[in-house]
Amino acid sequence: MFHACRALLFKDGYREKSHYCVARYIEEKYVNNGRLDRIVVDLLDRFRELRHRDLYELDFSAIESDAEEAVKNAELVIKCIEKLIS
Secondary structure, three states: OHHHHHHHHHHOOOOOOOHHHHHHHHHHHHHOOOOOOHHHHHHHHHHHHHHHHHHHOOOOOOOHHHHHHHHHHHHHHHHHHHHHHO
16 A cells, blocks of 8 residues: 555655655545545554554454455555556
8 A cells, every 4th residue: 555655756756755644645635635535544544553563562462354355455556546647
């Protein structure tokens, strides 16, 4: 999801490595003007937070259904971004 959204920044001539900043850019440039559905930023933020928990919290554990949901949501985000890039 992160890299798909980052592709929009590259397309626009920007480069950023922060998950948070990518989400805010996508929100400002594409969601707020109706070019992209809010679900894309919401999913990006949700999985950014999960990634952070996974990396830094000792008691975090994912289960198979979490991974399946992540893949399903990533496919949705990628399709939305592909429409804008094409």
